[in-house]
């Protein structure tokens with residue numbers, strides 16, 4: 001087939017008719033009905049939300065109409081900008097589909113579409129997408145997008161000279177902007193106060209939220225990813241505790257997923273979701289940190305930020321421009337290994353040895369391309385033996401990135417013999433389940449993380465008892481989760497608006513007697529920080545402190561082990 005035939009076939013009949021009758025589809029008919037459809041039907045979640053917010057207002061209908069016309073104007077301007085014959089149908093189709101998908105996720109999960117949420121979607125994997133597919137998604141897409149798509153594909157733009165087309169498009173853009181400005185000014189008072197008081201509304205306007213987020217991603221993040229990372233801790237070296245050491249240290253860092261403090265037994269939850277950790281706390285001195293804040297409300301922000309030398313306020317929550325903790329540990333001479341049981345390490349492990357749990361599927365723990373978290377504990381001796389022996393002899397930092405409580409399919413995160421809370425929600429459509437079942441399914445994932453951490457702690461302790469390593473474990477969750485509180489599900493609400501459930505995360509630490517001795521950091525001393533306000537900001541500096549890595553990049557003020565009297 002030639003390119004020519006690709007372009008010319010099939011010729012849709014409306015165009016032939018339009019050409020024959022001389023009533024060529026002008027940009028106006030093509031653009032304005034579509035803008036109106038997107039503003040009204042493509043934004044049903046927004047209208048529901050605004051309607052709820054304005055129940056007491058006398059001026060509700062004028063406000064709704066005003067906002068509606070502002071949207072029509074903005075969308076008509078955008079569509080007019082794109083109204084080129086070969087471009088329009090494809091782009092319009094994409095915008096309509098985006099509106100439909102966005103509507104579904106807003107309805108189902110109370111999600112809003114901001115730049116980090118969008119970046120998250122870009123970085124997702126097949127497994128995560130599969131969990132989100134549902135009959136309701138298809139129904140929403142069909143109802144919201146179907147009629148608009150039918151219309152778009154039945155009304156192609158005629159071909160004209162580029163000068164005429166430019167003129168028409170500019171006319172459409174101007175008319176759209178004029179409508180936006182006139183209506184915006186007429187309703188300024190009400191609209192401004194609505195937007196000021198409900199900042200999340202700006203992320204609810206389909207599909208402009210996604211267009212904005214995509215533009216931000218391209219202009220803001222891509223250039224940074226291309227640019228070389230700034231080196232961190234170039235002066236990093238191992239401290240005095242490594243001289244003539246009897247055993248090398250081994251620290252296991254567990255990066256949790258979507259565990260929130262509110263449902264963590266050790267943090268005062270009424271249900272026993274962490275019985276094994278409670279035992280470690282009572283018998284082995286495990287320290288629970290009860291006031292830890294996450295850096296972001298989603299994985300893509302939080303995981304790099306946990307390992308970043310920057311605090312959240314310094315930009316640790318943005319696309320990394322600096323090397324991270326693992327680079328510094330490796331530069332100091334230690335062996336580093338990242339084992340992942342999720343959609344990757346978000347760039348954190350790019351320059352250190354890393355492996356995916358599913359690479360060597362463990363029977364009974366891995367099924368259908370997914371592994372339960374304990375699979376990361378299988379074959380560890382072989383994995384460690386494969387690391388650089390010179391480095392391993394100095395010390396090892398091992399990272400395990402959990403699947404944890406990843407939603408919405410919580411029930412998939414736990415095997416059938418580890419579901420203490422019954423009955424549990426067995427659907428990805430969370431709003432279909434009674435809240436108790438949703439909480440049961442989520443609590444089962446926390447209880448399973450408790451079980452996983454128990455196994456991990458046993459392994460770490462065994463290394464110490466056997467005299468192989470001076471060992472320890474630190475666990476921290478990347479962000480929390482909403483379980484229908486305020487109509488919200490999942491996570492990813494913009495940080496400034498995020499509820500406590502999404503940013504208050506569990507963190508625990510256990511150190512073998514040998515590691516306490518060599519680092520000068522006793523568990524008693526750590527316990528003095530247990531109820532202090534801490535955050536992901538402290539992680540980079542505290543791990544360097546605990547591992548006795550000497551570098552100007554470690555800031556004592558952010559090292560929670562600093563007060564324990566070492567280096």
Ligand SMILES: [Zn+2]
Nearest residue numbers: 258298299478
């Ligand atoms: Zn996460």
